[in-house]
Amino acid sequence: MAVAAGALALTLGTTVAASANGTATTTVAGRAVSHGMTTFSTAAAEPVWSFGIDGRDSAGYIWNYPPLANGGFGSKKQAGHGFSSATALFKNNPAANTTVYTYARAGGDLYIFDTEQGRRLGGGWNIYNAFVTPGNVGGASNPDMVARDSSGVLWLYLSYSNGNFAARTRIGGGWGIYSQIAGRGDLTGDGKPDMVARDKSGVLWLYKGTGNWAAPFAARTRIGGGWNTYNKILGLGDNSGDGRSDLIARDSAGALWLYKGTGKASAPYAARVKIGTGGWNAFNYLF
Numbered sequence: 001m002a003v004a005a006g007a008l009a010l011t012l013g014t015t016v017a018a019s020a021n022g023t024a025t026t027t028v029a030g031r032a033v034s035h036g037m038t039t040f041s042t043a044a045a046e047p048v049w050s051f052g053i054d055g056r057d058s059a060g061y062i063w064n065y066p067p068l069a070n071g072g073f074g075s076k077k078q079a080g081h082g083f084s085s086a087t088a089l090f091k092n093n094p095a096a097n098t099t100v101y102t103y104a105r106a107g108g109d110l111y112i113f114d115t116e117q118g119r120r121l122g123g124g125w126n127i128y129n130a131f132v133t134p135g136n137v138g139g140a141s142n143p144d145m146v147a148r149d150s151s152g153v154l155w156l157y158l159s160y161s162n163g164n165f166a167a168r169t170r171i172g173g174g175w176g177i178y179s180q181i182a183g184r185g186d187l188t189g190d191g192k193p194d195m196v197a198r199d200k201s202g203v204l205w206l207y208k209g210t211g212n213w214a215a216p217f218a219a220r221t222r223i224g225g226g227w228n229t230y231n232k233i234l235g236l237g238d239n240s241g242d243g244r245s246d247l248i249a250r251d252s253a254g255a256l257w258l259y260k261g262t263g264k265a266s267a268p269y270a271a272r273v274k275i276g277t278g279g280w281n282a283f284n285y286l287f
Contacts, residue, residue, distance in 0.1 A: 048185055048243050049093065049135075051100065051236040055283030060084030062102070063283070071241035072258075072275055080113070087126070089287045092133040094142050095161035102287075103131070112163045121164065128155075134183040134235065135193030138213035146195070146216075152176025156216060171216055178205075184235035185245030189263035196235070196247065196268075202228030206268060223268065230257075232286050254281035 050067040052074075057063065062080035065073035080102070083089070088105040102113045108126035111118040130148040138144050138158045145157045145165060154172045157165040175181070175197070183195035192209035195217065199205065204227045207217040227233070230249040239246045244261035247269060251257065256276030259269040280286070 047096075048245060049237040050239060050241070051091065051184065053234065053236060053248065054079065054089070054091065054102070054287050055280070056083050056086070056089065056285040057283055058084075062089075067236075067239065069241060071239060073239075086285075088128070088131055089285055090131045090133055090145070091287060092143055092145060092159065092163070094159045094163045096136070096141060096143060101163050114163050130181050132181050132183060132195060132235070134195050134209070135185050137193050137209055137211075137216040139211045140213070143193075146171070146181075148175050148178075148181065150176075156213065158213065169213065171214075180233050182233045182235040182247065183207075183245075184237045187245055187261055187263070187268040188265035190265075194268075196223065196233070198227045198230075198233060202226055206265070208265060221265070234286060248275075250276075250280050250286060252281075254278045256280050 052064050052066040054064050060083045062083055063076045064079040065076050068074050085106050086104040091100050091102045093100045104111050105125050108123045110121045110125040112121055127149045128147040133145050135143045142159045142161055144159050147155050152175045154175045155168040156171045157168050159165055177199050178197040179200050180198045185193055187194040188208055192211045194209045195207045197205050203225045204223040205220040206223050207220050210218055230251050232250040234248040236248055237245055240260045244263050246261045247259040249257045255278050257272045258275045259272050262270055
C-alpha cells in the first residue's frame with residue numbers, strides 16, 4: 001500500500017541534549033512540539049537510555065509522554081498525525097544518542113521519521129508481526145532491531161547511525177509461541193541488552209544477550225507466570241531513574257504498571273507499581 005506524500009507527519013528526530021527532565025521544545029510547521037523523547041540515566045556507570053511512551057489514538061494522532069529524569073513520564077504532547085493506516089510502530093535511537101526516530105509500517109512499506117514527512121526505507125515488511133529494538137545486541141556501536149516473521153522466525157537487523165538497517169540475519173526459530181516480545185537494555189547486570197517474551201499461557205521468559213551478532217540471545221529462562229493480565233508489555237529502558245532497565249505493562253482496565261529492573265538474572269523485576277490509574281486503553285497502539 002503506497003502512502004501519499006504528506007499523508008503522515010511526525011515531528012520527531014531533533015537532537016536533544018540530556019537535561020534535568022529530558023525535554024526540549026522546538027517549533028515545527030507552526031506548532032510547538034516536544035522532542036523530549038529520551039534521556040540517559042546518570043545513576044549508572046554507562047548510559048542507560050530512558051525512552052518516553054508513545055500512543056496512537058483512534059483518530060491516528062500520536063501522543064508522546066516524555067521521560068522524566070527522576071522516573072516516570074511527563075505531560076503528553078501531540079507528536080504526529082495521519083497514522084491510522086500504520087500497522088506497526090516502533091522507535092529507536094540508532095546513533096546511540098538522544099535523537100529518537102519513529103518507524104511506521106503502512107502496507108508492506110517501512111518508513112523512518114527522521115524528518116517531519118519521513119522517508120521510505122523499503123518494501124516487503126508485511127511479513128513481520130513483531131518489532132523490538134532491544135539495544136546494541138550485535139556488539140557494534142548502534143542499537144539494533146529484531147523482527148519476527150509469520151512463521152515464528154526471528155531476524156536481526158543491525159542498524160546504522162542514520163537509521164537505516166543492514167541486511168537481515170536469521171537468529172532463531174520457534175518464536176511463534178509468544179504473544180508479545182519486549183525489551184530495551186540490560187536486565188541482568190552484565191552490560192548486554194536482553195529481551196523478554198510472553199507465551200500464550202501467560203509465562204514470561206528471559207533471553208539473555210550474548211553480545212554476539214550471529215547468536216545474540218542465550219537459551220531462555222523462566223521469569224514467572226500470570227502475565228496474561230496485560231494486553232501490552234513494553235521495554236522502554238530505565239523508567240524509574242535508578243540506572244536499571246525496566247518493563248512497562250498495560251492491563252485490560254487501561255492501568256499502567258512499572259516493573260523496576262533489579263539487575264539480577266534470577267529475578268530481573270521487582271514487584272509491580274501502578275504508574276497510571278486508567279485511560280491508557282484510549283490508545284490502540286503503544287510503543
